Amino acid sequence: MKSRARISLIVVVVIAILASQHFRHKDASPLHEEPASASTAALVAPVKPAPERTWQVGSLTLKPCSLGQPNSGMSTAAWCAPLDVPEDRANPNGRHIKLNLALLRSSAQAPKSDPVVMLAGGPGQAATESYPAVAAAFAPLLAHRNVLLIDQRGTGHSHPLQCGGEEKGAGGIDDSSSSYDEKALRKETQACLDKVSKDADPRFYTTTDAIADLEDARKALGSPQFNLIGISYGTRVAQRYAAEHPEGVRSLVLDGVAPNSLVLGEEFAVNLDAALKAQFARCTADKACHDRFGDTYQTLYQLRDALRANPHQVSFRDPQTYESVKRNLNEFALATVVRMFAYGPETAALLPLSIDAAAHGDVGPLLGQAKLLTGDLGDTMDGGMQYSVICSEDADLLTSRPQDADTILGDKMIEAFKTACSIWPHGTRPAGFHDPLKSDKPALLLSGQYDPVTPPRYGDEVLKGLSNARHLVLKGQGHNVIGRGCMPRVVDDFIDKLSPKTLDTACLERVGPIPVFVGFNGATP
Incomplete structure (x- = not known):
C-alpha cells in the first residue's frame, strides 16, 4: 500500500464561468497543390501557426x-x-x-x-x-x-x-x-x-x-x-x-x-457501527440471506476477535493483475476494509457474502475489492x-x-x-x-x-x-x-x-x- x-487512511475521507465563446478554425491548407507561378507566388506565403486559444x-x-x-x-x-x-x-x-x-x-x-x-x-x-x-x-x-x-x-x-x-x-x-x-x-x-x-x-x-x-x-x-x-x-x-x-x-x-x-474523527467508530447494524438488519430480515449467512454482525465480530488473537499472512489474487499476492491480515486491516465497503450501496450489498467467505478462510472477495478501493483513495x-x-x-x-473500544473500528x-x-x-x-x-x-x-x-x-x-x-x-x-x-x-x-x-x-x-x-x-x- x-x-x-x-x-490518508487515518481519516479515510472524513469521507466554466460567465461567458460563452466559440472558436472556428478554417482549413489552413488546400486539398492539393499546383506548382506556383510568378503571378501566384505571392499567394502561397508560409502559413503562420494558429494563435493559441x-x-x-x-x-x-x-x-x-x-x-x-x-x-x-x-x-x-x-x-x-x-x-x-x-x-x-x-x-x-x-x-x-x-x-x-x-x-x-x-x-x-x-x-x-x-x-x-x-x-x-x-x-x-x-x-x-x-x-x-x-x-x-x-x-x-x-x-x-x-x-x-x-x-x-x-x-x-x-x-x-x-x-x-x-x-x-x-x-x-x-x-x-x-x-x-x-x-x-x-x-x-x-x-x-x-x-x-x-x-x-x-x-x-x-x-x-x-x-x-x-x-x-x-x-x-x-x-x-x-x-x-x-x-x-x-x-x-x-x-x-x-x-x-x-x-x-x-x-x-x-x-x-x-x-x-x-x-x-471523534465519531467515526460509532457512526460505522450504527451503519453496519442497519445494513446487516436487511440481511436478517431477508430469509434467503439469513438462511445463508445467519447473523452477519455477529460473524464480523467473531472474525475480528479471531484476527485479534491470531493476525496472520493471507494470499489472494490481485483483481487487476490476477497475480497471487500476500498480505498481513489483522483486526485493523479488517476494520479499514469493512469501513470502505460501507461507503457505497454496491459494496455494502457484498459485505455479508464477503465476511462469510473470509470467516471460512477465503479472503479474496474482501481484500481484492479493498485493494481496488485503497488504490483509488490513495491516489486522490x-x-x-x-x-x-x-x-x-x-x-x-x-x-x-x-x-x-469494542466496536469494529475501535478507539x-x-x-x-x-x-x-x-x-x-x-x-x-x-x-x-x-x-x-x-x-x-x-x-x-x-x-x-x-x-x-x-x-x-x-x-x-x-x-x-x-x-x-x-x-x-x-x-x-x-x-x-x-x-x-x-x-x-x-x-x-x-x-x-x-x-x-x-x-x-x-x-x-x-x-x-x-x-x-x-x-x-x-x-x-
Missing part, C-alpha cells in the same frame, strides 16, 4: 486542458489557469503558491452568470481529480451554468503536501502487527513533515486558508455569486465560506453533511494536507471514547490523531470556527440512509440553522448521493429555482437499497 494512501474571464487567461482521474481512463475537457496566492496571508511578500483552477464551459449559448463550484472531500482530495468520477451528476448543471473547480491548497496540483517513503500502515497501525504502534506513527509523521517542509509551511493549509483562496478566485473571475456544492469535508468549506462571505453565495448544496460543530488524497486541517481545527477538541484512531498532531505544526483556528451556520441562503442538504461517516442526523443538525433549506435522505444509500437516481435533476432544479421547500422530489422515491448478494451472481430472484 502506498504510504500516501496509508496516511485562450478564454479571458475577469483577470484570468485560461487555456484548454484535460482533467484526468489518477489510475483511470476518465478525463474531462476544461479550461485552466494558475491562481497566484500568498502562502501566509499575514505575510503577502513571503512565499507565493500557485492554485490549480479549472472552468468547465456550459453548453448554453449564454450561460447563467452564477457558476457552480464543486468543493471536494477528504480533507485531502483535489477537485480536478475528483470531478471525472462525478461528472455525470453535474451534466444537467452544465446545460445552464459553468462549473468551477479549484484544487484546495495542499492537494492535486495546488502545491500538494504529498507524503511518501514511509513503510508503516495507516496511522501507525502496521499491517504486520496487531496493535496501534505509536512509535511507528511518530516516525511516519516526522518523515512526512520533513518532506513537505522543504517547500511549504504546513500551518497555512487549513480550511480558513482555502476560504480566502476561494474568495480570491471569485474576485479574479469578476465577483460572481457562487452556487456551492460541498461534498463530505467540502461541506465544511462551504459552510465556513457562507459564514465569512455571504455576499459571494447564491445557493448551497451540502452532500454528506459535516456540521461545523463536528470534531473530525494528500496526507499532509489532512494533517494540516485536522491538527489545526480538530485535534485539541478530540476526547477519548473508551465506549468505542485507536483518536489516539492516532492526537499522536500525529503532537508533531505536525498547527495553524490558527479563528474564533467561532465551530459555531453552527446561521443563514437564509437557499440550501439543499443531501444524506444517505446508511452513511457510515456523515449520517442523516448530521444533516438534521445543520438544517436547524438554515431558514430556507430542505434535507433529503435517500433510502438505502451510503456516503454522497448527488449522483444517485434522479438527484442530478433535482439539484439542477433547486439551483435554477432556489425554492427548496417546494422542490419536486417525487422521483427520488424510486431510489432504494441494492439487494444483498447471497452469491457472486447476485441476490435471490
Whole structure:
C-alpha cells in the first residue's frame, strides 16, 4: 500500500464561468497543390501557426486542458489557469503558491452568470481529480451554468503536501502487527513533515486558508455569486465560506453533511457501527440471506476477535493483475476494509457474502475489492494536507471514547490523531470556527440512509440553522448521493429555482437499497 494512501487512511475521507465563446478554425491548407507561378507566388506565403486559444474571464487567461482521474481512463475537457496566492496571508511578500483552477464551459449559448463550484472531500482530495468520477451528476448543471473547480491548497496540483517513503500502515497501525504502534506513527509523521517542509509551511493549509483562496478566485473571475456544492469535508468549506462571505453565495448544496460543530474523527467508530447494524438488519430480515449467512454482525465480530488473537499472512489474487499476492491480515486491516465497503450501496450489498467467505478462510472477495478501493483513495488524497486541517481545527477538541473500544473500528484512531498532531505544526483556528451556520441562503442538504461517516442526523443538525433549506435522505444509500437516481435533476432544479421547500422530489422515491448478494451472481430472484 502506498504510504500516501496509508496516511490518508487515518481519516479515510472524513469521507466554466460567465461567458460563452466559440472558436472556428478554417482549413489552413488546400486539398492539393499546383506548382506556383510568378503571378501566384505571392499567394502561397508560409502559413503562420494558429494563435493559441485562450478564454479571458475577469483577470484570468485560461487555456484548454484535460482533467484526468489518477489510475483511470476518465478525463474531462476544461479550461485552466494558475491562481497566484500568498502562502501566509499575514505575510503577502513571503512565499507565493500557485492554485490549480479549472472552468468547465456550459453548453448554453449564454450561460447563467452564477457558476457552480464543486468543493471536494477528504480533507485531502483535489477537485480536478475528483470531478471525472462525478461528472455525470453535474451534466444537467452544465446545460445552464459553468462549473468551477479549484484544487484546495495542499492537494492535486495546488502545491500538494504529498507524503511518501514511509513503510508503516495507516496511522501507525502496521499491517504486520496487531496493535496501534505509536512509535511507528511518530516516525511516519516526522518523515512526512520533513518532506513537505522543504517547500511549504504546513500551518497555512487549513480550511480558513482555502476560504480566502476561494474568495480570491471569485474576485479574479469578476465577483460572481457562487452556487456551492460541498461534498463530505467540502461541506465544511462551504459552510465556513457562507459564514465569512455571504455576499459571494447564491445557493448551497451540502452532500454528506459535516456540521461545523463536528470534531473530525471523534465519531467515526460509532457512526460505522450504527451503519453496519442497519445494513446487516436487511440481511436478517431477508430469509434467503439469513438462511445463508445467519447473523452477519455477529460473524464480523467473531472474525475480528479471531484476527485479534491470531493476525496472520493471507494470499489472494490481485483483481487487476490476477497475480497471487500476500498480505498481513489483522483486526485493523479488517476494520479499514469493512469501513470502505460501507461507503457505497454496491459494496455494502457484498459485505455479508464477503465476511462469510473470509470467516471460512477465503479472503479474496474482501481484500481484492479493498485493494481496488485503497488504490483509488490513495491516489486522490494528500496526507499532509489532512494533517494540516485536522491538527489545526480538530485535534485539541478530540476526547477519548473508551465506549468505542469494542466496536469494529475501535478507539485507536483518536489516539492516532492526537499522536500525529503532537508533531505536525498547527495553524490558527479563528474564533467561532465551530459555531453552527446561521443563514437564509437557499440550501439543499443531501444524506444517505446508511452513511457510515456523515449520517442523516448530521444533516438534521445543520438544517436547524438554515431558514430556507430542505434535507433529503435517500433510502438505502451510503456516503454522497448527488449522483444517485434522479438527484442530478433535482439539484439542477433547486439551483435554477432556489425554492427548496417546494422542490419536486417525487422521483427520488424510486431510489432504494441494492439487494444483498447471497452469491457472486447476485441476490435471490
